[in-house]
Amino acid sequence: MEVAYYKDKFLTGVEESVVPIQERGHQFGDGIYEVVRVYDKKPFMIEEHLDRFEHSAEAILLKLPYTREQLKEIISQGIERSEEDHVDVYFQVTRGIAPRLHFFPDVPAVFSMIVKPSRQIDPVKKQNGVSVTLLDDERWSNCYIKSLNLLPNVLAKQIAVNKGSEEAILVKNGYVTEGSSSNIFVIKNNTLYTTPATKGILHGITRKAVFKLAEKHNISIKEENFTPDFLKSADEAFITSTTAEILPIHTVDETALPTHFTITHQLQESFRSLTK
Amino acid sequence: MEVAYYKDKFLTGVEESVVPIQERGHQFGDGIYEVVRVYDKKPFMIEEHLDRFEHSAEAILLKLPYTREQLKEIISQGIERSEEDHVDVYFQVTRGIAPRLHFFPDVPAVFSMIVKPSRQIDPVKKQNGVSVTLLDDERWSNCYIKSLNLLPNVLAKQIAVNKGSEEAILVKNGYVTEGSSSNIFVIKNNTLYTTPATKGILHGITRKAVFKLAEKHNISIKEENFTPDFLKSADEAFITSTTAEILPIHTVDETALPTHFTITHQLQESFRSLTK
Numbered sequence: 043m044e045v046a047y048y049k050d051k052f053l054t055g056v057e058e059s060v061v062p063i064q065e066r067g068h069q070f071g072d073g074i075y076e077v078v079r080v081y082d083k084k085p086f087m088i089e090e091h092l093d094r095f096e097h098s099a100e101a102i103l104l105k106l107p108y109t110r111e112q113l114k115e116i117i118s119q120g121i122e123r124s125e126e127d128h129v130d131v132y133f134q135v136t137r138g139i140a141p142r143l144h145f146f147p148d149v150p151a152v153f154s155m156i157v158k159p160s161r162q163i164d165p166v167k168k169q170n171g172v173s174v175t176l177l178d179d180e181r182w183s184n185c186y187i188k189s190l191n192l193l194p195n196v197l198a199k200q201i202a203v204n205k206g207s208e209e210a211i212l213v214k215n216g217y218v219t220e221g222s223s224s225n226i227f228v229i230k231n232n233t234l235y236t237t238p239a240t241k242g243i244l245h246g247i248t249r250k251a252v253f254k255l256a257e258k259h260n261i262s263i264k265e266e267n268f269t270p271d272f273l274k275s276a277d278e279a280f281i282t283s284t285t286a287e288i289l290p291i292h293t294v295d296e297t298a299l300p301t302h303f304t305i306t307h308q309l310q311e312s313f314r315s316l317t318k
Numbered sequence: 319m320e321v322a323y324y325k326d327k328f329l330t331g332v333e334e335s336v337v338p339i340q341e342r343g344h345q346f347g348d349g350i351y352e353v354v355r356v357y358d359k360k361p362f363m364i365e366e367h368l369d370r371f372e373h374s375a376e377a378i379l380l381k382l383p384y385t386r387e388q389l390k391e392i393i394s395q396g397i398e399r400s401e402e403d404h405v406d407v408y409f410q411v412t413r414g415i416a417p418r419l420h421f422f423p424d425v426p427a428v429f430s431m432i433v434k435p436s437r438q439i440d441p442v443k444k445q446n447g448v449s450v451t452l453l454d455d456e457r458w459s460n461c462y463i464k465s466l467n468l469l470p471n472v473l474a475k476q477i478a479v480n481k482g483s484e485e486a487i488l489v490k491n492g493y494v495t496e497g498s499s500s501n502i503f504v505i506k507n508n509t510l511y512t513t514p515a516t517k518g519i520l521h522g523i524t525r526k527a528v529f530k531l532a533e534k535h536n537i538s539i540k541e542e543n544f545t546p547d548f549l550k551s552a553d554e555a556f557i558t559s560t561t562a563e564i565l566p567i568h569t570v571d572e573t574a575l576p577t578h579f580t581i582t583h584q585l586q587e588s589f590r591s592l593t594k
Contacts, residue, residue, distance in 0.1 A: 046339055061337035061344055063322055063430045068337055069410070070468040071347025102473060132418060134345070137472075142408060142432070144468070144475035144499050154339045156418070182470050183456035191467035192346040192420070194458050196413075197378060199420035223420050 045123045047116060047155040052123065056156055065152065066137040070144075071190040073136030073151075074098035077284045079160060080121055080129045081317040086284075088114065090247045094188060099135065101187045106135055107151045120157040128160040130285060134190060163286050168310065171292030171301060172208035174281070176270050177201060179212030179219045179242075186241045198222040209281055211294070214242065217267040224281035224289075225249040228273055229261075229305050235272075238265040248282040248313075255312045261305065270294070280306045288313055321399045323392060323409075323431040328399065332432055341428065342413040346420075347466040349412030349427075350374035353560045355436060356397055356405045357593040362560075364390065366523045370464060375411065377463045382411055383427045396433040404436040406561060410466060437561050444586065447568030447577060448484035450557070452546050453477060455488035455495045455518075462517045474498040485557055487570070490518065493543040500557035500565075501525040504549055505537075505581050511548075514541040524558040524589075531588045537581065546570070556582045564589055 046053040048060040066072035076095045079086050092110050099106050108116065117131055133155040140147030181194045198210035199222040210222040219237055220226055225246040228235040234256050239245045256263050273279060276299055279291040290306045292299055322329040324336040342348035352371045355362050368386050375382050384392065393407055409431040416423030457470045474486035475498040486498040495513055496502055501522040504511040510532050515521045532539050549555060552575055555567040566582045568575055 048339060056340060057338055059338050060335045061339065061341070062333055062335050063324060063337065063432055064332060065337070065344065066472075067345075067347075068341065068343045068412075068430070069351075069408075069466065070472050071343075071466055072469055072472050075345075102469065103476065132345075136344075141434075143437075144472050145479045146472075146476050154344070156339055158417075178459075180459035182458045183454075184470075189469050190345065190347055191469045193348055193378065193465050193467045194460075196342075196346050196348050196420050196422075200379065200422050203421045 043124050043126065044159075045120050045157040047120060047153070049152050052119070056158075061154075062139055064142055065139050066147075067134065067152075067154075067190055069142050070137075071192070072102075073134050073190045074102060074104065074188055075132065075134035075190060076188060078117070078131045079284050080131060082127050083121060085117060085121070085131065086317055087247050087251065088117070090250060094245065094247065098188045101184065102189065103146070104135065104137055104151055107153050116153070116155065120155055124157045124159075126159050129157050130160050132156045136190070161285050163289060167208070167289060171290035171299075171303065173206070173293035174209045174211045174221070174291050175202040175205045175207045176213055176295050177210045179214035181212070184241050185219070185243055186239070186245055188244060195222040207293075208289070211273070213270055217269060218273055219243050221281050221283075224283040224286060226273070226281050227252065227279065228268060228276040229278040230272070230276055232261060232305070234261050234263045234305075235266055235268055236263070237267060246282055248284055248287060251313060251316060252282055252288065252309060255309050255316070258312065259308060274299070278303055278306050280309075319400050319402065320435075321396050321433040323396060323429070325428050328395070332434075337430075338415055340418055341415050342423075343410065343428075343430075343466055345418050346413075347468070348378075349410050349466045350378060350380065350464055351408065351410035351466060352464060354393065354407045355560050356407060358403050359397060361393060361397070361407065362593055363523050363527065364393070366526060370521065370523065374464045377460065378465065379422070380411065380413055380427055383429050392429070392431065396431055400433045400435075402435050405433050406436050408432045412466070439562050439565060443484070444565060447566035447575075447579065449482070449569035450485045450487045450497070450567050451478040451481050451483045452489055452571050453486045455490035457488070460517050461495070461519055462515070462521055464520060471498040483569075484565070487549070489546055492545060494546060494549055495519050497557050497559075500559040500562060502549070502557050503528065503555065504544060504552040505554040506548070506552055508537060508581070510537050510539045511542055511544055512539070513543060522558055524560055524563060527589060527592060528558055528564065528585060531585050531592070534588065535581075535584060550575070554579055554582045556585075
């Protein structure tokens, strides 16, 4: 069952109209969010998600309306009310409801949440991989903040989808940054490469999990900028996100990559064991 | 009186809760907007605003829910219902209501509008000028699109306000782009300088009006990139926006500018005559 929450209470349904027009989310995208996956009723890496949520809030000078314990309690109630084992929990906080002026209003921030059955990625894609499309990274300088300003991501994703691919891989100043809603990894000579966690990319929680798994498997990791050509010459490549977990790449634009996915499949399997 | 409209009807008030959580405005800032000033019940430069609105829609591949004539009719009804002579009309269109996934949903776009008495800029500021704060322009590449992704603008404005100034003036790659919610002009040796209307800045309607006024007064205009130092060495400088109209600058960071505002006051006066 889908569950929704706005401001200070659970709603009768996700379709309920609860947000006034003059909400900072609706008029400025002035807020932050997280998506947490729940496996067997347990929120996966919840502390890491809440750490990042707090960092995002701090970065945009937003005072969260709840403490961490309160957030965990609301999320936990949401999961319980869904009566499902596997759900995705989406939550956001905006800078509240006030007449539209750019500077910060003196009003409380507003929390929204939606809990729904986990979106399952096609198992064939998990096994055989997906194609990705290279596009210019036109986003702002602070993509480490998980903000509601997602128009460039939305546009990139749609262009990729129009080309029949799963994800847009963004390129800035000649280097690959990340996907429109994922981080990216390249495997070359048994080494795992990924873009450094600067202000220019999201510091993915699944990205972090992959670091742990790589260590476990004695795969060395290099956080280094790499070019689209390096990606196209990969032994293996994959994207990561909370909802897609670890998803191999079989094609970059017109270039086919090897599809044995030896290490990628190993990491996928280890990842599954983390979620048990 | 304040008037509000959402989706397909006028509301009982601006505070009415009408937006569901899964609105693309609320979750992605996936939409565009305009602010039109109405003087004596007449929307000022409405065709130019609607031209830009249509260009913004096109740029984000958004199908507007209304024709231009329908938009004008709704705006006109809004003005009438406000029972005011001088109002600001804010309207936006988002990519509609659908479960949260980055790519475009197959649902109709949604229109919102708020009409309220015009926000009057302090006449002392209009006469004596305001101070501005220089800040890094951290926004995305497509600021010519008047999108709802305004978090960087909001943050820049707040930093400026915290420093006791009226506006943040943004600087990218060593050159001044524009304000967080305004365009900027410099007068030097009787020539008017302003940032070229590339994809990096908003193509302001008041900016356009100033071009007309400058022609009328035989002031030559140069659309050229200029540095913060050039701004600080200005004979006069001013910002423009729909709600601020033409507002002189007396201080840039710690640097005081001349405050005779000879040409700026001339332009302000001419602007007033345009609105009659």
